[in-house]
Amino acid sequence: MAKKPRFFKPAKKSGQRQLPAKPIEAEILNFSHDLRGVARVEGKPVFIDNALPGERVRFRYTDRRTRFDEGRLVEVLEPADARCEPRCPHIDTCGGCSLQHLQPAVQITEKERILLDQLSRIGEVAVPEVLSPLTGNSFGYRRKARIGIRVQRQKKGGGAAKPGITFGFRAKRSNELVDIRECHVLDSAMAKQIPALRQLVASSEGRGHFTHLEVAVGDDAAALVLRHTRPLSDNDLQRWRQFAVDSGIHLYLQPGDIESTHRLWPESGDERLGYRLPEFDLELRFHPLDFVQVNFDINRQIVSRAVALLDPQPTERVLDLFCGLGNFTLPLARRAGQVVGVEGEGALTARAEENAAANGIGNVEFVTADLAEEIGDHRWAAQGFDKVLLDPPRAGAVEVLPQLVRLQPQRIVYVSCNPSTLARDAGELARLGYRLQKAGVMDMFPHTAHVESIAVFEPV
Structure with a gap:
């Protein structure tokens, strides 16, 4: 394989460790948590961009730290079977996506491995049933x-250019x-x-x-x-x-x-x-600066799976926390008796109300509230809930979990964009009396190390 473009090491800063001038040869042993190749040089781990397990490579150091070092691939001497040719000419430097050199099927397998490892290691919980991955087109997906x-x-003095x-x-x-x-x-x-x-x-x-x-x-x-x-x-x-x-x-x-x-x-x-959710006869409208999921194909699949896993009944009340503009709330309202969506950003709550009205949905209420504060005393929470859907930001939902379990829902479906905080929260839910039943990954961001996942919890 041809050599990668030469990496020019920046001038040494005061106190910065000296980086070896010549490329180093190493064997890639496994993946890091962000799917960089991991080698060991003189017993110390080195995280190497664009390198795959099983490969022998040459790399240049880009940083040296106390516990680990970092490097950039220069040449692949012995490629792995999972390696493929990236489409993008900017793959070596651009941070928009970093895994085009890894076959998409292997990407999702590795993301599933990361999820299960985090749940076991951080949350100390097992997964009785692993859901099949949700996948779609790996190119042209980002909206x-x-x-x-x-x-x-x-x-100065540079002429007229x-x-x-x-x-x-x-x-x-x-x-x-x-x-x-x-x-x-x-x-x-x-x-x-x-x-x-x-x-x-x-x-x-x-x-x-x-x-x-x-x-x-x-x-x-x-x-x-x-x-x-x-x-x-x-x-x-x-x-x-x-x-x-x-x-x-x-x-x-x-x-x-x-x-x-x-x-x-x-x-x-x-x-x-706007984007449509045909299974639920919905069109959701949004302002260009609103938060929406970037991959509409996978989003449709996630909404379908989340509603199926939660299985709301016409007699049940459902709570959707971190509801945004109603991406899950309105589909749930097509199945449940009553749904309450709670969101911290008022602009999104207003957009959710617009979407409910435009789609003729009357069995839903949207509330703007700080979910880090006590929710049990609010009027909308007084009647309790049969089931709950959580779709928190990367920081997770650990602050709201103790309040949530006091509502005694029969089932919690948790949609996560960060497996480490999901794992932490799964461990907390286990301590609060809820057992993890199922979990799986969804490929919301192909060619990146981002892991989107979903998990189901029920009372012990």
């Missing part, structure tokens, strides 16, 4: 993204941007616009005051939100409006905080995108 924009200022533009995603484990020319995980309708957007940014008079573009793609339309720190000139407004008209992409400007966001084109109509 939400943030593309950073940086202008390299020209040095235009300053360079960096247009792309953050580098691996860094806040630096990687300049991209293409992206294979971004939704294809938006990915094909990358060359035109790069050119549009480069030709804009105010490019030095652009910070990023938010990408949002719905089922029937796509949107871009340009974040800029100074007002756009008339020329720039005309350029960006013309791009929107020609491409059909909705265009928003964000000159300050989120409240300052406004649509430039089209000039009329609802400022919403």
Whole structure:
């Protein structure tokens, strides 16, 4: 296999450990928790980007620490059977996705292994039944993204050349941007616009005051939100409006905080995108800056699985905590007698109420509340709940669990975006009298080390 581009080691900082100048040869023994290859050099673990277990490689050190070191692949001497050719030319540096060199089927197998290991090691709980993985297309799946924009200022005396533009995603484990020319995980309708957007940014008079573009793609339309720190000139407004008209992409400007966001084109109509959940006869509408799941295909599968696992009945009350704009709440309301969705962000609660009304759902209530505080005294909790769905952020739900079990639900379904906090919370639920029944992974983010999972708990 051809050598990777040479890695230039940065100048040594005061107190930084000296890094070996020459590449080191090593055997990759296994994966780290973030699916980097792990070698041992003189008994010390080294985490190596883009390396796979079973391979013999040459790598360069990028960092040396007390307990472990880090490295970057230079050359694969003996490839693993699971290695495949990445589609993306930016795979060595871009942090948008890091596993295109690993076959997708092996990626999901490794994510399942990580989930089960975390549940056993951190939560000290066993999984009686492992659910089959939920998978979909591994390319063109990403409906939400943030593309950073940086202008390299020209040095004094540098002549009349235009300053360079960096247009792309953050580098691996860094806040630096990687300049991209293409992206294979971004939704294809938006990915094909990358060359035109790069050119549009480069030709804009105010490019030095652009910070990023938010990408949002719905089922029937796509949107871009340009974040800029100074007002756009008339020329720039005309350029960006013309791009929107020609491409059909909705265009928003964000000159300050989120409240300052406004649509430039089209000039009329609802400022919403949408996605459908056909199994439940639902369409959910969202603003381009709202939180929604990035992979709509997998999201549909997750919603279907979560509702099936919770199995709400027409006589039951169901609680959906961290409900967002109603992604799980409204499908649950199609099956349950009464559903309450609780969310900490008022804007999402308002969006959920809009979606309930638009879909003609009357057996649901949405509440804005801080879930770190006592919930048992609230009116909406007074009648109790038969079943609960949890979909917390990466930090998990440990603060709300003691209050939750006091409601004595018959079943809890927990959707997680972080296996370590799910494992911690599973251990806490076990101590509170709930036993883990089933768990499995869903490939929400193919070609990344991100592990999405779902678990079912019932009283002992």
